[in-house]
Amino acid sequence: MTRYALVTGAGQGIGFGIAxxxxxxxxxxxxxxxxxxxxxxxxEKLGGTPLVLDVSNPQSVRDAAALVPELSVLVNSAGIYPWSPLVDISVEEFDRVFAVNVRGNLLCMQAFHPHLAADGKGAIVNITSMSALAPAIGVGSYAASKAAAAMLIQQAAVEFAPDGIRVNGVAPGSVQTEGTNRAIKEGEAPQEAPFIPLGRLAGPADMASVVSFLASDDAGYVTGQNIVVDGGFLNNTFALYRHVTQPA
Incomplete structure (x- = not known):
């Protein structure tokens, strides 16, 4: 029996890798x-069904949900990440970040909840970020939105559990995509990165493999988790500190 999944922001980058x-x-x-x-x-590349979906637009989300007859897995991967110091960010830009990165997740979870509940063992995976756990200069609105998105996962996990729906998250570290770095080509190894314990940046496939697990029956007793997939970067801050403070 065919099972159906829907991935937002799947046109490129992490979303495409997950799809x-x-x-x-x-x-x-x-x-x-x-x-x-x-x-x-x-x-066309994947043999899937294309849908135009703007997660920040409630009507667009409702229209997409009306075109999907059944669904087992929802992956909220769509996101934006403007670089702007908090002192400079405009109200409009701040609201736009939250509209996509937080409200978009909520709208999609609401719209596709009936589909996932009908499946009997539906799964939602939301893509957050390691920025939800650690601040960095210039990404304040993004980090705040991802922290909110991470709590939304925990809240939805509690509320949706009686409906047989598991809700989890994946928090990527530095990933080479069209939107962040030079995109990885087919068969190409990710760029080396000496300050990441595993020695390299991530590729979309690194995130996709964890999403695959969370969407599977193997994760049938896992819900409310936000799994950090950063190659150990957040655990290596002391090594970075030593590097930048040691004499040249």
Whole structure:
């Protein structure tokens, strides 16, 4: 029996990597993006179904949900990450970050809740960030939005459990994508990174493998978790401190 998954922000980057892995896992994937061309091109590569979906727009979310007859897995991967110091960020930009990164997750979880409940063992995986756990200069609004998104996971996990829906998160570290760094090409190894204990940046596939687990029956007793996938970076701050403070 075919099972269906929907991934937001799947036109490229982490979202595409997740959609690709879920396709390999046997799901038919609804490949969604606010950009129609990106959604169409990605779906064609994967053999999935393209959907135009702007997670910040309630009507767009409702329209997408009406086109999906059944669903087992929802992955909220769509996100934006403007670089702006808190002293400079405008109200409009701050609101836009939260509209996509937090409210978008909520809208999609609400809209697809009936589908996932009907499945009997539905799973939601929301993509957060290691920025939810540690501040960095210039990403204040993004970090705050991801911290809110992380708590939303815990809240939804408690509220949706009686409906048979598990809710978890994946918090990426530094990932090479079109939006952050030079994107990884097919078969290419991620860039080396000496201050990450595992020695390299991540690729979308590193996030996708954890999402695959959380979406599977193997994670049937896992809910309310936000798994950090950063190659050990957050645990290595003392080594970075020693490097920047030692004499040249």
């Amino acid at each position: 690709k892995r879920l396709t390999e896992d046997g799901f038919h994937v609804y490949v969604t993006d606010y950009n129609q061309e990106l959604a169409g091109a990605a779906a």
